[in-house]
Amino acid sequence: PGHLISAADLSRDEAVLILDTAEEMARVADRPIKKLPTLRGRTVVNLFFEDSTRTRISFEAAAKRLSADVINFSAKGSSVSKGESLKDTALTLEAMGADAVVIRHGASGAPYRLATSGWIDGVVVNAGDGTHEHPTQALLDAFTLRRRLVGADAGIGRDLDGRRVTIVGDVLHSRVARSNVLLLHTLGAHVTVVAPPTLVPIGVERWPCEVSYDLDRVLPESDAVMMLRVQRERMNAAFFPTEREYSRRYGLNGERMGRMPGKSIVMHPGPMNRGMEITAEVADSDRCTAVEQVANGVSIRMAVLYLLLGGNEPAVTHSRLNAE
Numbered sequence: 003p004g005h006l007i008s009a010a011d012l013s014r015d016e017a018v019l020i021l022d023t024a025e026e027m028a029r030v031a032d033r034p035i036k037k038l039p040t041l042r043g044r045t046v047v048n049l050f051f052e053d054s055t056r057t058r059i060s061f062e063a064a065a066k067r068l069s070a071d072v073i074n075f076s077a078k079g080s081s082v083s084k085g086e087s088l089k090d091t092a093l094t095l096e097a098m099g100a101d102a103v104v105i106r107h108g109a110s111g112a113p114y115r116l117a118t119s120g121w122i123d124g125v126v127v128n129a130g131d132g133t134h135e136h137p138t139q140a141l142l143d144a145f146t147l148r149r150r151l152v153g154a155d156a157g158i159g160r161d162l163d164g165r166r167v168t169i170v171g172d173v174l175h176s177r178v179a180r181s182n183v184l185l186l187h188t189l190g191a192h193v194t195v196v197a198p199p200t201l202v203p204i205g206v207e208r209w210p211c212e213v214s215y216d217l218d219r220v221l222p223e224s225d226a227v228m229m230l231r232v233q234r235e236r237m238n239a240a241f242f243p244t245e246r247e248y249s250r251r252y253g254l255n256g257e258r259m260g261r262m263p264g265k266s267i268v269m270h271p272g273p274m275n276r277g278m279e280i281t282a283e284v285a286d287s288d289r290c291t292a293v294e295q296v297a298n299g300v301s302i303r304m305a306v307l308y309l310l311l312g313g314n315e316p317a318v319t320h321s322r323l324n325a326e
């Protein structure tokens with residue numbers, strides 16, 4: 003079966019197909035009965051070894067809206083705390099007949115290991131692995147960008163050609179940044195990452211983006227600015243400027259937002275550190291899409307599960323969706 007491990011797995015046409023399918027799924031969410039029978043009888047396991055609010059809940063909502071059976075597994079409170087390995091956990095899920103395993107893990111590469119191990123037959127979806135990747139976050143961000151910068155209807159079949167997206171902050175620890183750089187580049191956007199020199203990953207020169215250390219220079223040229231969470235739990239104190247220095251140079255406040263072009267947007271994957279990378283004034287402004295991104299995440303995850311498990315061609319997908 004196909005898996006979704008990295009944003010780099012997706013061609014431009016595959017990514018656009020997921021975005022288009024998510025638009026169809028969003029229409030289902032607007033109906034009085036928000037359910038499709040498409041994955042009836044299939045089992046989706048949410049296997050979360052790291053904390054999550056948005057990703058876990060939205061995968062659960064997405065699977066349920068497609069009528070799949072959902073099993074939620076959290077490492078806390080499971081036999082993982084007794085030392086059970088990923089392999090034995092996976093074999094247990096396989097015995098329960100999992101058709102898809104959505105995995106979040108602290109170790110970069112854990113979803114790839116699961117997908118290539120032969121321990122399970124189902125499809126594997128990476129819901130965030132260490133500092134490596136978070137491909138469905140990048141897809142929901144691309145979906146939000148396309149809706150806001152191109153339009154929901156006008157965007158169908160289209161990519162983000164020429165749109166300018168700036169990703170700001172703790173790039174070193176950010177799987178969201180890596181997946182977004184890869185996917186947005188595939189979709190034709192021009193991406194700039196801005197970070198303190200100590201929070202830029204080694205090898206960034208091989209990423210398909212520009213690197214800047216000057217947020218104020220880049221802001222007036224940005225159609226969208228994506229603020230990253232400062233990941234204190236992964237931080238070595240030596241990497242980090244003082245909190246005051248960080249917010250002064252790399253935080254987004256109302257005055258800085260005022261330098262962005264009129265229709266540009268502010269994005270944040272959540273959870274936010276209000277007062278650190280983003281002020282409450284910006285987070286609560288009309289230009290901030292953080293809550294919209296969460297809602298769009300359900301549509302994207304429905305599209306991903308549908309395309310990976312449903313196995314239908316796009317035309318069948320759309321006509322079936324319209325008929326049901």
Ligand code: CP
Pocket residue numbers: 053054055056057058130139271272273
């Ligand atoms: N954006 C994101 O992945 O949030 P959670 O950690 O709450 O899932």
